[in-house]
Amino acid sequence: MSRTCIIGGGLTGLVQAWQSQQAGHKVTLFEANDTVGGVLQSERIDGYLLDYGANTLSLRHQKVARILGELGMLDRSIDANPEASLRFIVRSGKVVSLPHNLGSFFSSPFLSPLGKLRLLLEPFIPKGKEDEESVAGFISRRLGKEALDFAGNPFLSGVYAAKPESLSLKYAFPALQEIEQKHGSLFRGMLKSKKNPERLSKSRLISFASGMQEMPNRILGLLPAECVQFKTRAIKIEKVNNQWKVTSQSKGSQKTKETFDQLICAVPASKLLDIEWKGLVSKELLPILAEATHHPLSLVYHGYDRAKVNHPLDGFGFLVPEVEKRNILGTLFSSTLFPGRAPENKVLLTTFVGGERQPKLANLEDSKLHSLVLKEHQQLLGTQGRPCFQKIKRWPNAIPLPDAKMGDRQSAARDLQEGNNGLYFTGSHLCGVSLPNCLEADIA
Template sequence: MTNNKPSIGILGGGISGLSAAYKLFQNNIAVTVYEKDNQVGGAIKTFRKNSWVVEEGPNTLMIKSQKVWDLLEDLDLIDKSIEAGKTAKKRFIVKDGQPTPLPMSLGSFLTTDLFSAGAKLQLLKEPFIPQSNKEDESIADFITRRLGKEPLDYAVNPFVSGIYAGDPKKLSVKHTFESLWDMEQQHGSLLKGMFKRDRSSNSPKRALLSFEKGNQQLPLAIADDLGKAVQTETEIQSVVKHDEKWIVKGQQKNDTFTDEHDIILSTLPAYSLSTIFEDSLFKPLNDLPYAPLSVIALGFTDKQIRHPLDGFGMLVPEAEDRKTLGVLFSSSLFPGRAPKNHHLLTCFIGGARNPQLAEKNKQELQKIVLSEISELLDITGEPVFSHFRFWPKTIPQYEMGYDRFLNYMNRAEDQQKDLFIEGNFRGGVSVPNCILCGFETAKKIQTFLKGQ
């Protein structure tokens, strides 16, 4: 780099790195995004074959921030987005071997078979349960203390598997369900907190979205806007500080390269940082747990499935003692996911509940999943389409004691003011969370540059 214009090296072309790069690029700051795969997106991967559209990673985007809406507007993606149908509000939970709708209103809660009369009575007692003075608590302990065991087993447990592929006995409520934690801290009760929530009419629109060509259309649109600033098929091997510059070395399409930057933003997985930066400060991040997950998409003709598939999907609680974590009714959620007169189901297996299962091959897992969902959804015959993706380390687990990992990252940034660390292991795992954290990091970098 021969000019005096500061340059930012961004490691990783997932949504976190791309979002930060986009904001910096908009402000005329030189960025280079390094991505080892041949396409950007990280875990946001869409597989397309004939008329089947399969999400290998995140299946939906819950948009509730004006900043994210503005991004979609800037990228001309609003008209290319697809909002989930009304049936998406209906969620099925398996109870006693039957898919049972999760109650979404007080009336349906009072009449549901999902919870016993005792569990419903326990909910009415929730406002009178004293507040905990613990600094943190597992999701399981928090929910059991405030709501009882049945809501944990047949509502929270399956949703934790659906969002984090995690174990509620290990995950921190403060870092995973911050809104629930804050309700108790601020109002002393979840019910009181829900009633007192700001329901301002000025709040941004909330919508569950995907895109015409699948979710990967979003990162691809950002990369298209960034142009030559994005370098794919580029694997970073080392990053070293030398004479106030960061020296980046790696391999690009079978050739080695060396670049230098004034600032480094790493959005690489936490477990990879210690080998790239060769700094003992990053070694503790190797212990940040990730859950393995296998995704099995199965296609059927409409005559093969008797269940109406009139909902978002079906989650399977751990208490039901089955191997499948859950199933999304993908073709019910969004149009264009399956050929005419066909259905696409996206199934998940493994996670923190059964990590060893995720590592089995496609044939074994498909046999397990097909056996279980055929019984639950009244499916006959073999699938007419299937697709498989294994993620050995898919979702970081914000478990009890997660604060220590945040402290390690904060310490690294304090020691090197021109180093920034971002990713789904810090600030939230959802796509919108990662976008907003990317924007916030871009703002921090701009503030740092102004102070130079």
């Protein structure tokens, strides 16, 4: 029986462990923390259910649905409240709804009349020629500067906590680049993509009754109990005669050495060089593989009596364009999204602060961070008084950005794998940060 070692129990590492077990391998997974899932963490406090990483999973493709079905997660999933289909942005200091049908496109103040006209000209814009175009350049070229400022910029801050100027179209949204090259227009391409057999007939926005951590916990339950070694770090990896000798250590224990036929490294890029690597071909590529851009992000959770919030909270939440010069990136209406996120007659708001736009704000002390968010919500949502519940979750290295360096990381991973038989790398710094990407990640 082939022995496979997996380092890192985030979602990608867990999926690889499960797939290796399904293939008949004897699997050992080293996880430095006392729980699996990486950033997919959920916690219930005082009747509020908090997700510290992703809050939703967008289910659009057959392959992801098939994987979730095989994991037994589809039957456990819950769909977002239909009200969550409504999205908001801030414009001129007010929370305004984004269009959700043709009529609302013309009535919504999300863009000026000239901005909407420029958007409608998209099918007549010629294809781009830049292979390394930024997301900002692509949106501005195809949809106009106003669409970049009031759609692209806030959307990218919500997904990556980053500016569109910093992101590579090729790695952040390869599907958009492919649509443009194949169809010449995003509008035409998206209409045709609805007929793609790989897409589900109807997309779903899902979570789970106990939050998003239920997904990695479910995968953990499918693995043998002895498979996962918690609070254990791989501190040294050595290639010996086409096998992999791994030295691991738990807190307060002696070092342990084991030999494996395959090694799958799924640790975050920022942790890759904490491991001592010996005997690798092309070892000089490891620093390139480890070089991922991150920015600090803080998640601020506020609970209110429902009567103390003037806004109807009838949607997914709102995002803040950079040109609005506010101190938050956006807020999710968490208790609107899914049931069970707040006690009866209470609401839960999840707010994002920092990122590339304002990294210093993410590092404010707790009291100042709460006060900052409180002031923003008073002005934008009409909240009254102080929240009856509050909590902060900080991510010093929040999201590995799909910038121009992502191609260098992927190339380094391929070269290292080709030169070292049985060695594989995976993780969100290579496959992308979306949950579908992590579920589908391939080590080949």
